[in-house]
Amino acid sequence: MQTTVGEFLLRRLKDIGITEVIGVPGDFNLSFLEQLRDADGIRFVGACNELNAAYAADGYARSRGVGALLTTYGVGELSALNGIAGSRAEHIPVVSIGGAPP
Numbered sequence: 001m002q003t004t005v006g007e008f009l010l011r012r013l014k015d016i017g018i019t020e021v022i023g024v025p026g027d028f029n030l031s032f033l034e035q036l037r038d039a040d041g042i043r044f045v046g047a048c049n050e051l052n053a054a055y056a057a058d059g060y061a062r063s064r065g066v067g068a069l070l071t072t073y074g075v076g077e078l079s080a081l082n083g084i085a086g087s088r089a090e091h092i093p094v095v096s097i098g099g100a101p102p
Helices: 007-015 027-038 048-066 075-089
Strands: 020-023 043-045 067-071 094-098
Touching: 007 027, 020 048, 027 043, 027 067, 027 094, 048 067, 048 075, 048 094, 067 075, 075 094
Parallel strands: 020 043, 020 067, 067 094
Antiparallel strands: none
């Protein structure tokens, strides 16, 4: 039996109680977004930019216990680091998933 990284990640996110992944679609995360679309019990919530997505994932984590953020490779991902750093400074668990070139 073979499992892709995306399938494994989605299964583990559901195991920890995540029902929404917040982020921004991009070139290097589209394959994962297709897997997310086809997965049961978890959905994608789009944001207008990566920094806002990071803050939304932080708020989700504060209300639900843990959050998930999806970004793509490049400058937007670096922008999301500001929100992730704020979560880390306050010990708020946010899983950051970043796409990358093959």
